[in-house]
Amino acid sequence: MEAAVFILSLVDCCALIFLSVYFIITLSDLECDYINARACCSKLNKWVIPELIAQALPTVLMLVSMHWFVLLLNLPVAAWNIYRFVKVPMGNMGVYDPTEIHNRGQLKTHMKEAMIKLGFHLLCFFIYLYSMILALIND
């Protein structure tokens, strides 16, 4: 049972890693002018909700399986994702808004955020891997 939880989390985490890399690539494309702001934002906005769900999933799993440490690790990130999604002003076209992404250094902020998430997911990846192996051995 415990192994299953971690296997699921591990798979989920892989997806999130890929997603973070995709975000980084797309944002840097925008930085280098390879795509325009509108295309970039509509691409990224599509993945905001999947990311949110993918992040919430392990959080819930950990809660259910009562792994408090991993839960605490995941909770802030999940909360941040939700906060960011909820806080989008009504007039904006999503978390990434093409009319604002070039203003006030938003692009850099988004980039930084994507980087941090990538690091976080990598960390999680190894934690899940370790926990999974541990769980399998214990079984």
Added chain:
Amino acid sequence: MSTQGYGNPQSAVNNYSMSSAQNGGGAATVPCQNGPGQAYPAMYPPSSYYSSAPPAGYPTMTGHSAPPAGKIPVSGTDYSGNYYQNSSGPSLYPAAPGSQTAAHPYSTSNAPVPSLQQAAPYAMPAGYYGQPYSQPSHGQTHAQPQQMQPSLVPASSSNNLGAPLYPIVSYPSAPGSSQYGTLRSSQTGIGQPPVSTVMPPPPTQSSLQQYSQGKGATPTPAHPGYGAPPLSQTPTVNGQSNAVQQHYDQNLVNPMGHHYSGAPPTSTGPNTERTPSGTPGASVHSSPGHHQGLLYADRGVNNAVSSAAGDHSSSSSDHEEEDEEDEEAGGDSSSTTTGSASPVPNSYESLEGGGYQDLAAPPAGVPNKQAPPFGYNYPTMHPGYQQSPAPRPDSSPAHGGYNPSGYQPYSQPFPSLNELSSALGGLSGVPELEMETLRPLNLLQERNILPPKQASPPEPNLSSDLRKVNCSPDTFRCTLTNIPQTQALLNKARLPLGLLLHPFRDLTQLPVITSNTIVRCRSCRTYINPFVSFLDQRRWKCNLCYRVNDVPDEFMYNPVTRSYGEPHKRPEVQNSTVEFIASSDYMLRPPQPAVYLFVLDVSHNAVESGYLNVFCQSLLDNLDKLPGDTRTRIGFVTFDSTIHFYNLQEGLSQPQMLVVSDIEDVFIPTHDSLLVNLKESKELVKDLLNALPGMFSQTRETQSALGPALQAAYKLMCPTGGRVSVFQTQLPTLGAGLLQSREDPNLRSSTKTVQHLAPATDFYKKLALDCSGQQIGVDLFLLSSQYSDLASLACVSKYSAGSVFYYPSFHHIHNTAQRQKLQRDLQRYLSRKIGFEAVMRIRCTKGLSIHTFHGNFFVRSTDLLSLANVNPDSGFAVQMSIEESLADTSLACFQAALLYTSSKGKRRIRVHTLCLPVVSQLSEVFAGADIQAITCLLANMAIDRSVSSSLSDARDALVNAVVDCLSAYRANGSNIQPSGLIAPAALRLFPLYVLALLKQKALRTGTSTRLDERVFSMCEFKSQPLHQIMRMVHPDLYRIDNMTEQGALHLNDSVVPQPPLLQLTAEKLTREGAFLMDCGSVMYLWVGKCCNEMFIRDVMGFPNYASLPSSMTEIPELQTTYSERTRAFISWLLESRTFHPAFHVVKDDAPAKSSFFQHLVEDRTESAFSYYEFLLHVQQQMSK
């Protein structure tokens, strides 16, 4: 001058209106067919328009593009043809009033010339020299090409024309200098002998040069330079008179005049030269006055002779552009270019000196002379201050000492400075210069800190060569004219770094260059500009990225001298504002035709307000003035709860109305005949416009389906792009994009947060981005009496590069002021220049980067702004950061390149380049602060903040900006007295302007402000050019009931009095006076209770105060001197203005006076500080 600019169109209006009236009569009988029931297909003759048109267009285009290749013809027309016609053309002369002839003699080398030679003028200058202040200012002006001089010039020219009271003298501060070193400056004086007339004022540099050489020394008539004068000067003469003349011609002759009509009549310089030989020096002309002056000076006759060497212009094409084309070329649609030249027929205008100041500045000079005793002057960077005498004696105890010191040192260093090469530009700063702007002032003790005349922007501290060619501050302004070397230094100064641009403004003169090769840097794609350095004949070094590039062969040929191997004398390198005719490399599709679509609200509410009458009448009057060519297309869509299209296909006997009632899924009933060629269907269009107001007079429909109507407009315009003008009178209530009322009237005056400043839906934003992608610009006219959620609606214009107009409580009968404003706005709106499918790229020196943009556009990539439409009345702002240290460079440059399709179907690139010195000392950063630019940028930042965060945050941030900056100054200054609130002279108006900002509709709290008005005010801050914003923020107040001739300007045959600017406080008002407040878009004339009876009778046309009506909106034209003088003054204020302000006469007891008093920003209101309190508050914050 100004009046003419406006007057003329009006006369035209009259003509039209008559005709239109006739039409109207006829049309009334021809109502459109109405009703949804119509079967569309059946009714239309298969219109061939659409089907045939596009294909046809393309081929032509290619044909068209060919000409550019054939360099000769094109260049010939552009340069010589256009140029001559416009600027120097005969029209100038005829148009000019008799007085001008005085100036002209020059060309014939008559009286004037002799007088020059006699040096009679010199005597006067000598007199001036005696006065301490005059000289320093020279030193200054000397180096400052554009701004200062121009400002003086016009005055002088006008003087010449009118009465010779104020002679202009050119000062030779730099004897030894090269031609470039010559300075032109003008002096005005009172009671000067008529000689002044003769003085070809600041004419060309050549003349200056001569003076300069002669300077100090006796004015030798036999000056070498003078032999040539007739030739070399001619240009000047023209140039000078130009101001006046051009003005005329535009109006009289040129239907396209509208482009420029708004433009400041004064030209910097003589760019229009008319060489006696009659052959135009082609590209040479392009160079603005100064250069020409220079060139001429050197070359003398040569120049005149050189004709447009069209050939050279052609030459090998190179293709570097291709890559960029994608980026810069906007879209993809069709159409051909017409052969006719630019919308700017006068392809030859050169840089202007700066429209607004030109006008404003001269007066400043005048007082100088008058009041020598007070004539302290800031020798340095504030021209405005320089020119102005101490405002009031009491104001400046500190000033006293300054004259001598400032002056003496200054005049000396200059000659040597001139000799510095341009490369040293950034280093040429004279410490003394900075001293003045850094002079500490205790704000708490300065009661009158306003300069008596409008201040002109600070001059960058550059070498004279660079200064001369630098971009006009009206076009391009930086908040810090000394760029800090590192971000750390910038942070220390606590001032924002940013640019304010007005790239497409009407210019009276602009060099237009046609050549196959547009020379650009290979790596950063910067256009070649005056600030690049030529390593040798064949290589130039980019000033932005420092890459070394080759000079293409074509560029080696200098059309000016018809010589080979002088690339540095090409017009591109002599002018910081130039316009290129772009080749097909810069097009993604053939240039589009001008397409105009009008989307009109015809619901009950709209009909009730009566705007349709006004609109239809204005459009009828201006139908022929819509910019465009033979391909121009026009269409109409009206909407209430359904959407109505109008078939205007040529050949129909009357317009057909097609109604689409399916607003959920809007479709276009027929693709062919809804957007029709204006020329071919003009009669039908007129019929429709005549019938339109009557058609819906009985409507009971109160709903408004704006969203679907916009979608329909988008679909209609998709294939071509163009301009959509939307008239809306209420909250959209149906279909996509419907909005709910969000305003709670009870919270209008809340001091807490103001909500709903952000849009309620992303519908309009998405639509705007779609439009922007298809090169459609949407302009919104909101005429509404109730809340209409402008915050949401404005998005449609904001991101499609349109403009927003708002007329609160518009009613065609009950609100005359608004009706007149709408009429005048429409007049300008319909006839102003327009650029389609435009993109603008702003490049800056390596190390600097732009991080935030303000204005109406869509930022497509990091430095590329996509502007579906660009109009001459919109300004932009950007904030910058310093990413890498600039320590290894002494100059920072900024280049804005605007690529657009003119209404004539030509692809053009307008390039502006600004060059500023880089400094390493904090004090220098403060010395170079441009307070007006800073204020505008802060306003933009505050508005962003109030939308994204909250209004109170934004207000706090503004106050903190002052506190931080003054603290930084205090921390930096070691020798400053500890007490009081100390600010450097350059920033002395900072607290005042910030306080004024806090009291603006956009940012105020505690005063009842409707949400729409607040949002509109925000939109204005974001999209208006700097001068307009500054008048809004800090209006100009004058007392006009006792204006005297003292210090007056003499323009043409009218006398324009120059009352001093007053502080914005009720303390300055008296019941015995009448005061004029100029807020940019509104003007108030406040008449005191005990106002001089004579004023009321002679100017207002009423026997006494009691009989004045409470709602006057204009000053009657009376034949009294009093009235003429007043009107002359007002029209002088208006002349550089593109939109006519609304005019209100406010009686002291009228309820309307609160709208007047709310602009007195220095006074205390219930919810806001007075100026003094604000200073104390700032001081208190600083000591925390």
